[in-house]
Amino acid sequence: MIPKVSYHAGTLGLHRATPVANLLxxxxxxxxxxxxxxxxxxxxxxxxxxxxxxxxxEGVGTFLRNIRxxxxxxxxxxxxxxxxxxxxxxxxxxxxxxxxxxxxAGAQMALRFLVIxxxxxxxxxxxxxxxxxxxxxxxxxPYRYGFILVxxxxxxxxxxxxxxxxxxxxxVRGVDASIRSLAxxxxxxxYTFLPVLVSGLTRVDSVAISMKGRCFGLYPKRTVTRKEHWxxxxxxxxxxxxxxxxxxxxxxxxxxx
Amino acid sequence: MCALARAxxxxxxxxxxxxxxxxxxxxGVLSTYVGYIGNLINRLFGVPFGAGQLIAGLHILWPxxxxxxxxxxxxxxxxxxxxxxxxxxxxxxxxxxxxLISFVEGLLVDxxxxxxxxxxxxxxxxxxxxxxxxxxxLFQAIYFxxxxxxxxxxxxxxxxxxxxxxxxxxxWDIRRFLIASRLVPQRxxxxxxxxxxxxxxxxLTVVLALLAGGIYYYTSVYDPFSAPDSARIEGAxxxxxxxxxxxxxxxxxxxxxxxxxxxxxxxxxxYTGIPLADLLxxxxxxxxxxxxxxxxEDGYEVSFDLPAVLGDETVILSLDRGRLRLIATGYEGxxxxxxxxxxxxx
Numbered sequence: 001m002i003p004k005v006s007y008h009a010g011t012l013g014l015h016r017a018t019p020v021a022n023l024l025x026x027x028x029x030x031x032x033x034x035x036x037x038x039x040x041x042x043x044x045x046x047x048x049x050x051x052x053x054x055x056x057x058e059g060v061g062t063f064l065r066n067i068r069x070x071x072x073x074x075x076x077x078x079x080x081x082x083x084x085x086x087x088x089x090x091x092x093x094x095x096x097x098x099x100x101x102x103x104x105a106g107a108q109m110a111l112r113f114l115v116i117x118x119x120x121x122x123x124x125x126x127x128x129x130x131x132x133x134x135x136x137x138x139x140x141x142p143y144r145y146g147f148i149l150v151x152x153x154x155x156x157x158x159x160x161x162x163x164x165x166x167x168x169x170x171x172v173r174g175v176d177a178s179i180r181s182l183a184x185x186x187x188x189x190x191y192t193f194l195p196v197l198v199s200g201l202t203r204v205d206s207v208a209i210s211m212k213g214r215c216f217g218l219y220p221k222r223t224v225t226r227k228e229h230w231x232x233x234x235x236x237x238x239x240x241x242x243x244x245x246x247x248x249x250x251x252x253x254x255x256x257x
Numbered sequence: 258m259c260a261l262a263r264a265x266x267x268x269x270x271x272x273x274x275x276x277x278x279x280x281x282x283x284x285g286v287l288s289t290y291v292g293y294i295g296n297l298i299n300r301l302f303g304v305p306f307g308a309g310q311l312i313a314g315l316h317i318l319w320p321x322x323x324x325x326x327x328x329x330x331x332x333x334x335x336x337x338x339x340x341x342x343x344x345x346x347x348x349x350x351x352x353x354x355x356x357l358i359s360f361v362e363g364l365l366v367d368x369x370x371x372x373x374x375x376x377x378x379x380x381x382x383x384x385x386x387x388x389x390x391x392x393x394x395l396f397q398a399i400y401f402x403x404x405x406x407x408x409x410x411x412x413x414x415x416x417x418x419x420x421x422x423x424x425x426x427x428x429w430d431i432r433r434f435l436i437a438s439r440l441v442p443q444r445x446x447x448x449x450x451x452x453x454x455x456x457x458x459x460x461l462t463v464v465l466a467l468l469a470g471g472i473y474y475y476t477s478v479y480d481p482f483s484a485p486d487s488a489r490i491e492g493a494x495x496x497x498x499x500x501x502x503x504x505x506x507x508x509x510x511x512x513x514x515x516x517x518x519x520x521x522x523x524x525x526x527x528y529t530g531i532p533l534a535d536l537l538x539x540x541x542x543x544x545x546x547x548x549x550x551x552x553x554e555d556g557y558e559v560s561f562d563l564p565a566v567l568g569d570e571t572v573i574l575s576l577d578r579g580r581l582r583l584i585a586t587g588y589e590g591x592x593x594x595x596x597x598x599x600x601x602x603x
Contacts, residue, residue, distance in 0.1 A: 120352030129346045155282035208272040
């Protein structure tokens with residue numbers, strides 16, 4: 001149930017870029033799929049994600065296997081759109097009419113979904129969450145609130161262990177994990193959510209006291225020990241962002257297919 | 258000692274910062290479990306997606322709990338957006354979109370709970386319902402643009418009920434349990450600063466009105482990248498398309514028209530442009546369509562009777578300083594729309 005896709009350190013391609021540069025590239029992909037109208041542009045964006053995956057030392061085959069559920073859901077989206085949109089010329093019918101506009105809309109949405117998800121997962125693969133959280137703080141967000149993300153990411157492994165412990169304890173005690181009724185659903189939620197939450201809340205005070213003891217929040221600004229400098233790969237990533245932005249503008253202006 | 262030195266009181270104190278981070282982390286980690294339950298429910302109903310909205314409320318439990326436990330505006334939004342980032346970075350199945358969805362859910366929790374200075378079960382359930390349903394409309398805008406409104410409304414209704422119970426009621430119940438078991442001090446849940454209910458309602462109304470206006474403008478009207486001499490022709494049409502003036506120049510006609518506005522008068526002069534009737538005929542209006550809306554890039558719109566426009570070759574779209582302008586011969590000045598961006602048939 002825990003997703004297989006998570007960050008791992010690397011030395012190739014986007015692994016060498018700073019989190020901010022990777023974030024910029026991700027936003028470029030989002031802009032191109034949400035703002036550019038054409039199918040070819042979206043296909044190109046998906047191709048670029050695959051190329052960057054390969055250049056970053058991540059196997060394209062493994063990546064595609066990891067996103068197989070995304071591919072499946074993209075197909076479901078395609079079908080949902082193709083059968084819902086009635087505008088355009090009817091091409092064929094099997095109970096429901098399928099139009100050229102419907103197929104086009106289906107392809108648009110499926111590709112949009114595919115690019116958003118694949119670029120997101122590539123970002124997750126190549127970006128160190130901890131460095132990202134610190135980078136966000138350095139972007140100018142008040143550190144008191146930026147630190148919430150740093151802290152939350154620190155808590156994640158702990159809660160994953162707690163969650164696993166709770167589930168194993170349930171199995172040992174014979175708690176039925178299947179959900180066949182609303183009562184079963186309520187029981188599953190109650191027996192899973194509450195223990196994990198309570199185990200976390202018991203630590204709030206000790207963490208807060210520890211932070212206060214280190215004078216967290218004393219000054220309005222905070223210095224950092226680790227600074228990020230932009231290197232060649234960051235400029236390449238920024239150039240890709242500009243390229244994606246330019247393609248979006250051109251695709252809209254000249255109504256590219 | 259260190260805390261005493263602080264001059265300005267921040268929105269959240271250190272304990273609340275930890276609490277928000279903790280709730281966001283739990284929410285992010287358990288979201289995979291919620292997704293798993295959602296898939297089980299989908300399988301139970303035999304559908305690929307949609308039925309999982311029955312438990313959509315579990316996603317907003319965390320911002321609601323943060324708002325109930327800290328009683329501070331902003332804690333819901335911070336919890337929502339942090340939970341979204343945690344979920345995204347954990348390789349969640351929604352990608353980066355989840356950050357936006359969680360942010361909106363958290364913001365709605367803050368706005369909803371901010372209506373009254375005293376939290377109540379009804380308000381919490383209502384807030385949970387609205388915040389939960391927002392995910393359906395956001396997903397619709399991003400991935401399900403063409404899906405039938407009935408389907409979307411059914412999903413929203415499921416999400417609304419789920420938000421009320423799994424978000425609002427469960428959140429309220431958990432808070433009561435936490436107070437009873439002394440895991441959370443009673444005082445932490447009291448509202449620190451009282452302000453008038455009327456003021457909150459007024460603020461909320463203004464914010465929602467501005468938000469609705471902004472969302473409408475940026476999703477339906479604003480289009481910074483499209484060519485200035487183009488307009489989208491859509492609505493009740495068999496073949497909606499994007500009209501580009503340069504593609505139609507050979508079909509241009511000349512008309513003589515006089516602009517009679519309430520404050521502007523332009524004497525009769527010649528205008529060259531493409532008849533609106535020709536543009537609409539190419540798009541094939543569907544049976545039953547009655548009106549045609551001509552919308553400018555700033556959202557200004559005028560409405561024409563469709564049969565009248567289809568039989569009138571003197572209402573034309575001309576090019577005025579590189580932008581589309583409607584020359585509505587025989588109509589008053591307010592119908593002469595400048596910077597036309599969209600034509601919608603209804």
